[in-house]
Amino acid sequence: MLIKTVFSGFGGQGVLMMGYILAVSAMREGMQVTYLPAYGAEVRGGTANCTVSISDEDIASPVASSPDYVIALNNPSLIRFEGQIKTKGTIFLNSDLIDINPEREDIEVFKIPANTLAKNIGSERAMNMIMLGAFASKAKITSIDSLMNGLTEVIKTKSKKQVEINRKGLEMGAKYVLKGE
Amino acid sequence: MLLRGSHVFAEAAVRAGCRFYFGYPITPQNELTEYMANALASLPDGVFIQAESELAAINMVIGVSMAGKRAMTSSSSPGISLKQEGISFLSAMELPAVIINTMRGGPGLGNIAAAQGDYLQATRGGGHGDYRTIVLAPGSGQEMADFTRMAFEYADRYRIPVIILGDGMMSQMMEPVEFPDPIDPKSLPPKPWVLDGAKDRPSRIIKSLILDTSAMEEHNWKLFRKYEMIEKEISQVELFLTDDARLVVIAYGTASRITKGAIKRVREMGLKVGLMSPKTLWPFPKRFLLEMSRVVTDFLVFEMSTGQMLEDVKLSLEGRRRIHFYGRPGGIISTPDEIAKVINNIYFKEGLETEG
Secondary structure (H helix, E strand, O other), X not given: OEEEEEEEXXXXXXXXXXXXXXXXXXXXXXXXXXXXXXXXXXXXXXXXXXXXXXXXXXXXXXXXXXXXXXXXXXXXXXXXXXXXXXXXXXXXXXXOOOOOOOOOOOOEEEEEOHHHHHHHOOOHHHHHHHHHHHHHHHHOOOOHHHHHHHHXXXXXXXXXXXXXXXXXXXXXXXXXXXXXX | OEEEHHHHHHHHHHHOOOOEEEEOOOOOOHHHHHHHHHHHHOOOOOEEEEXXXXXXXXXXXXXXXXXXXXXXEEEEHHHHHHHHHHHHHHHHOOOOEEEEEEEEOOOOOOOOOEOOOOHHHHHOOOOXXXXXXXXXOOXXXXXXXXXXHHHHHHHHHHOOEEEEEEEHXXXXXXXXXXXXXXXXXXXXXXXXXXXXXXXXXXXXXXXXXXXXXXXXXXXXXXXXXHHHHHHHHHOOEEEEOOOOOOEEEEOOOHHHHXXXXXXXXXXXXXXXXXXXXXXXXXXXXXXHHHHHHOOOOXXXXXXXXXXXXXXXXXXXXXXXXXXXXXXXXXXOOOOHHXXXXXXXXXXXXXXXXXXX
């Protein structure tokens, strides 16, 4: 098993955090992982992306030339990564911010109004958790509980409220795609 | 722990008892310097200095090393070029030091992507004069941690600068890593040659200016004998699926892990291919290669350069076997599929499927 996932969006949307939480969660479940943030001459407000590779054996390359999953949080991310996704791969779109449609017909597409859903649970900043929850429920690499463990390890917050909002985000995202709305 | 490569180097150095770090910023290894600033500031005996230049940083390393303590500096390709004068001086004065080079695309300023164009600079001395440095080439987060510990040990054992070659991708990538237990610098054996004040003992001199030609020649031969001993004692390789291999790929660092992925793919198609990954680039693991060449007829050197380690492979095999080469310079990271195709081509072109 080797699963490569690309998270992409604007800097500040929590793109790198999503990947980091996924990587930590998978590592704690005993899987091999690599986490590779895109590293270039990036600018504030520019695009950010990272690649998480998860496997049950050593990972050769942390780069994904054809990812299994893409989580796109803005239009430029969809444009950039749509062509790279594996045949029969999956893309998760934040439909609140993405107003164009993928052209490929050999990939599965999930549209999630993540900003709206996040607002409904009390914090728009949990938008990335909505997307991560949606991804997790479909990809079935790590459970929501496992992601929560990863999250509490990574964000090191003492605020129960913050942890709770993030948990709600993950659960809401999962519920949304499973209901197939 | 899931840590990015730059932080792995830094944490491993602190755990190896390094309390003196001198750096000067350069991408893609700034996170190493950043981590050291924090880590050493929180230790009572830690000293962190962001120097005014690369040259200043390496000279600070010289000072600490003369005084007997474990010291480290790090940079990326163009910055390492600037440090070469200091590395030559360290070599002349037989001072231990650890220098980390996070290689990027070059020459010149190049770019900040992962490349392997500094192989020859690192393994041939790099600065002026007749000397070599030990060069280690980790290929994973875990090896970055283990080799940093080993680098400090070799540096002290042989009184020699040790260079660790990483690259821009390894520095940024996070992988799970387990660290060895930390060493208390006070528990390290005393060094009988250091300059720490001559009260109640004869004074010592450490210098690199030797105007007397006979004395200089003698010193050169002394260094040479030390290098010969190191070649015998520490050269290291990792072998991966070489037992029945008809084609062996030779690659180090990032290129070696990509090759492993490629080999898994071609093995599924029944091709007998293995990997020999040098862990010491100097000394180059010549004897392992010679041993292998008794049964293997074809070698493929894969590097993220236009062919530098290739020279060492050719020098080792002295024309005995077929040597193929594939290189991607400039910061391009090949995919395992790409390397699998290259392997496939060579394998069938040389008729290796029909042999023995």
